[in-house]
């Protein structure tokens with residue numbers, strides 16, 4: 001495994017780069033060095049690194065922007081920030097933004113190697129989970145594709161939810177969780193018979209009770225995958241209502257996880273604005289007035305306001321993720 005571990009080092013001090021590099025090369029890791037973000041970004045675009053170690057105070061990028069850009073290009077890399085004593089708060093803040101850990105300067109070689117070994121081991125364990133996760137995402141897309149009416153539903157719910165989360169200023173990690181939960185929120189519908197799921201007419205009470213089981217089924221399917229643990233509450237609670245009249249639990253207000261409240265708004269809007277077996281798509285204006293009408297009953301009013309602001313800005317109701 002060691003030969004395959006690639007580490008990117010970014011620091012404007014060449015002595016620091018060299019001392020890190022010799023430490024890691026002696027451990028058998030592959031090392032790439034860069035003295036600025038400008039230099040680093042082409043390497044990061046070219047290949048996925050296992051670990052990226054970067055100074056919080058690079059001359060050509062803020063650490064906040066750097067973490068976001070690394071995440072966009074290199075989703076599964078572990079990011080470690082480095083900082084001198086006076087900048088240690090920035091390094092601590094970087095963990096909120098999605099870095100996995102930080103090292104304070106001057107470095108202790110033993111501590112550094114222990115940290116890197118631990119991360120490499122963790123990444124090995126995660127690799128299996130990531131493959132499994134990708135397979136589950138493909139299954140979720142297959143589920144959407146099996147029904148002309150819900151084609152692209154999960155993808156669009158994911159895009160709307162991420163746009164809301166970004167507008168609300170949530171952290172990179174929270175946005176990631178919401179993105180994955182958006183892609184998988186209806187995975188439990190795999191366990192609902194086609195005769196009910198694809199029924200063209202109105203559902204009977206008994207059939208509706210079956211549909212209502214999909215958050216629970218989704219939770220049961222995903223629970224064995226450890227790396228999905230932080231996404232499951234969002235998937236399980238995406239049909240809760242602010243007034244407590246939702247399912248599966250009937251949670252009220254802020255007891256419903258924030259991400260699940262975001263998914264609920266995105267999910268309802270996407271469903272209202274697409275054709276269904278039993279009705280045509282509603283216009284954007286009608287869907288918006290429904291969201292307004294159900295503020296504080298079905299939906300978190302703050303989230304509806306944020307979403308309507310985004311829709312207004314976009315004009316045509318389509319969210320561009322970039």
Ligand SMILES: [Fe+2]
Nearest residue numbers: 185186238239
């Ligand atoms: Fe659902």
